Amino acid sequence: MSKAHPKYMFNYGVHDPHTGDVKTQHEVRDGDVVHGSYSVNEPDGSVRIVEYTADDHNGFNAVVKKVGPAIHPPKPIPVAKYISPAYYNSYEEYEKHHF
Numbered sequence: 001m002s003k004a005h006p007k008y009m010f011n012y013g014v015h016d017p018h019t020g021d022v023k024t025q026h027e028v029r030d031g032d033v034v035h036g037s038y039s040v041n042e043p044d045g046s047v048r049i050v051e052y053t054a055d056d057h058n059g060f061n062a063v064v065k066k067v068g069p070a071i072h073p074p075k076p077i078p079v080a081k082y083i084s085p086a087y088y089n090s091y092e093e094y095e096k097h098h099f
Contacts, residue, residue: 006031007029008027008028008029009027009028010025013025021041023041032055032056034052034053034054034055035051035054036051045068046067046069046070047066049064049065049067050062050064051065
C-alpha cells in the first residue's frame with residue numbers, strides 16, 4: 001500500500017471598501033511540506049505580512065513583518081465647558097464681585 005502524497009495550491013483575497021476589510025492568503029502543499037503567506041491590514045494603517053513554512057523536519061515556522069507606518073488617529077479636541085453668565089440684581093451687587 002502506498003502512502004498518499006497530498007498536493008494543492010490556493011489563493012484568495014478580500015478588498016471590501018465598505019467595511020475596510022483587506023487581506024490575502026496564498027498556500028502551497030507538496031507532500032508533507034507546506035509554505036505560504038498571508039497579509040492583513042491592521043487598524044493602525046500598517047500591513048502585517050506573515051510568511052510561513054511547515055514540514056516534518058522543522059515543524060511550523062513563521063516570519064512576521066509590519067509594513068508601512070502606523071497612523072494613529074488624532075486625539076479629540078477637548079470640548080469647552082459652558083459656564084452660564086452671572087446675573088446680578090443691581091449694579092451695586094455687580095461692583096461687589098468685580099471691583
